[in-house]
Amino acid sequence: MNTLHGFAAVYLLSMSMGAQAQPVYTAEACCKLCPQAAQATFYEPPELKNYATLVEAKDQWLFRTRSDFRTDFGLDDSGYRALKRLRDGLAQRGVELVLVMPPSRGLLHADRLTPLELATFDPARARQNYVQTLDRVRDLGIQVADFSDLLGAPQPAGQPFYFKGDHNWTPYGADRSAQLVAQTLEGSDVLKALPHQTFTSQTAGLLGRSGTLQKAAAQICGNGYPAQYVSRYQTRAQGNAKGPAKVALIGTSASGELFNFAGFLEQYLETPVRNFSVPGGGYDDSLIAYLLGDDFQKDPPAVLVWETDNLDSLGKSSFYRQAMAALSDGCENQTPLLRSQANLHSGRNQVLFNGGGGNVYPIKGSRYQVDLRFADPGVHMMNATLTYMNGRQENISLSRSPTVNTQGRFAFELRGDGDWDDQTFLSMDVQPPPGMNATSLSTRLCVKPAITAAPSLRTAQTEEN
Known part of the structure; x- marks a missing residue:
C-alpha cells in the first residue's frame, strides 16, 4: 500500500509541475550536409569522385562545385577538329549528327543558389562560354539543340529542369530538350524524309527519385534526403504499331527509360526512335559500342541524336581513336596487313x-x-x-x-x-x-x-x- 501511495504521489507531483511549466521541444533541420562534405579527401573513393564538392543551397538543392559551378565548356582546337572528323565520318555513312548538350545544373538553376555559392560561381561567364561552345560546335556543321532561351528564364512551378538532388534531368527537362531537338531539325529535308508517325505522351503515375547527389551526401554524412516526386510519362504510337526507326538515340542515364526522352523525341519529331543508350554506359562508351555493332553497321540511322552531359570525354584522343575505328567497323571490311x-x-x-x-x-x-x-x-x-x-x-x-x-x-x-x-x-x-x-x-x-x-x-x- 505504501508503495502504491508513493507512486501516486510522485505521479501527482509530476502532473502538478507539468501544469505549471510546459515542456519545450527543439527540432533540428532535416538533412543538412555535414562538415565532412566540404573536405576533398572524402571524395577519393571512385564512386564519389564525380561529386566533389557537395554544397547545399536553397530548399535542399544540392550542387557539385566542380561540375555544376563550372564556367568553362567546350574543347581545345584539336578536340574540335577530332569532333568534326567524327561528324564527317558519320555524314559519309548518310547519318546526320544532332548534339544535345543541356546547360549545367548551376547555370540553369542559379536561382536556387545562395550568396555563399554565388561568391564562387559566375553565372554570366558560364552562360557566355556555354553559348559560345554551342556556336563553335554548330560551326563544325553539327546540328545542336539550342538551350539559350532557357537560361535565366523562370522554371514552371513544380517543374524543375533538373532534380534538386540528382545530376539527371526530370521528365520535364527531357520533354523540353526533345522539343528543342525537333526545333533544330524543323523544316529540314532530313526530317521530311523520315517515316511519319503520330505519338502521344501521357502521365503514368509518379516517379520518385532519390538522386545521385543525395546518395553521395548520405554516404559521406550518414543522413538521407527525402525522395523527390514528379510526374512520370509514357509515349505510345497512335493507331498502328510502332514502325521501323530511322532515328537512333545515344546518351547518358538521362536518356534512359525513366525520363522518357526517347518517347518525347518520337512525339515531337513524329517518327519512331530507337534508344541505344546504356544505363551507366556513358555517352562515350555507349556510342563506341553502338558503332561497332550490327545495328549501326548493317542499318545506319538517318539521324543520330547524341545526348551528352558535357564535352569533357570528347577532348580525349583515346575516345576518337576508338570511335573512328568503330565507325568503319574496324578491319571487317578491309584486307588486313x-x-x-x-x-x-x-x-x-x-x-x-x-x-x-x-x-x-x-x-x-x-x-x-x-x-x-x-x-x-x-x-x-x-x-x-x-x-x-x-x-x-x-x-x-x-x-x-x-x-x-x-x-x-x-x-x-x-x-x-x-x-x-x-x-x-x-x-x-x-x-x-x-x-x-x-x-x-x-x-x-x-x-x-x-x-x-x-x-x-x-x-x-x-x-x-
Whole structure:
C-alpha cells in the first residue's frame, strides 16, 4: 500500500509541475550536409569522385562545385577538329549528327543558389562560354539543340529542369530538350524524309527519385534526403504499331527509360526512335559500342541524336581513336596487313609483328587501325604495348563500362598526334584481361578508310532543291 501511495504521489507531483511549466521541444533541420562534405579527401573513393564538392543551397538543392559551378565548356582546337572528323565520318555513312548538350545544373538553376555559392560561381561567364561552345560546335556543321532561351528564364512551378538532388534531368527537362531537338531539325529535308508517325505522351503515375547527389551526401554524412516526386510519362504510337526507326538515340542515364526522352523525341519529331543508350554506359562508351555493332553497321540511322552531359570525354584522343575505328567497323571490311590468332598466357603476348615472312610494311600513324576480338565476349578491358621501329613504345589501356556489351571487341587507330604519325609500327604485345590467365584473341591491323570533309546533310539537301 505504501508503495502504491508513493507512486501516486510522485505521479501527482509530476502532473502538478507539468501544469505549471510546459515542456519545450527543439527540432533540428532535416538533412543538412555535414562538415565532412566540404573536405576533398572524402571524395577519393571512385564512386564519389564525380561529386566533389557537395554544397547545399536553397530548399535542399544540392550542387557539385566542380561540375555544376563550372564556367568553362567546350574543347581545345584539336578536340574540335577530332569532333568534326567524327561528324564527317558519320555524314559519309548518310547519318546526320544532332548534339544535345543541356546547360549545367548551376547555370540553369542559379536561382536556387545562395550568396555563399554565388561568391564562387559566375553565372554570366558560364552562360557566355556555354553559348559560345554551342556556336563553335554548330560551326563544325553539327546540328545542336539550342538551350539559350532557357537560361535565366523562370522554371514552371513544380517543374524543375533538373532534380534538386540528382545530376539527371526530370521528365520535364527531357520533354523540353526533345522539343528543342525537333526545333533544330524543323523544316529540314532530313526530317521530311523520315517515316511519319503520330505519338502521344501521357502521365503514368509518379516517379520518385532519390538522386545521385543525395546518395553521395548520405554516404559521406550518414543522413538521407527525402525522395523527390514528379510526374512520370509514357509515349505510345497512335493507331498502328510502332514502325521501323530511322532515328537512333545515344546518351547518358538521362536518356534512359525513366525520363522518357526517347518517347518525347518520337512525339515531337513524329517518327519512331530507337534508344541505344546504356544505363551507366556513358555517352562515350555507349556510342563506341553502338558503332561497332550490327545495328549501326548493317542499318545506319538517318539521324543520330547524341545526348551528352558535357564535352569533357570528347577532348580525349583515346575516345576518337576508338570511335573512328568503330565507325568503319574496324578491319571487317578491309584486307588486313597483319593478323594473328593466339591463345594468351599470363604476361605479355606478342600478337602482331611487322616483318614476319620478310615483309616489312610502311605502317605509319593514324592511317592504320587495330581490331581485336577476345573469345570471351565479357571482356571489358584491354592492355597493350605498341612498339615502333626506333624503339619508342606506347602503352594503351582501353576500358568500357561493365554495363556495355563489348562483344569482347576493341578497335582503335594508331597514334597520329605530334610526331607519332612519322613512326613506323613494329609490333604489339597484349596482356590477358585482369583475372583471366588464358583466353583466345584474334588481332588484325589494316588501313582505315579515308574520311573526307562533308557538308551538313541538312544544308546539302536544301541546296539541291
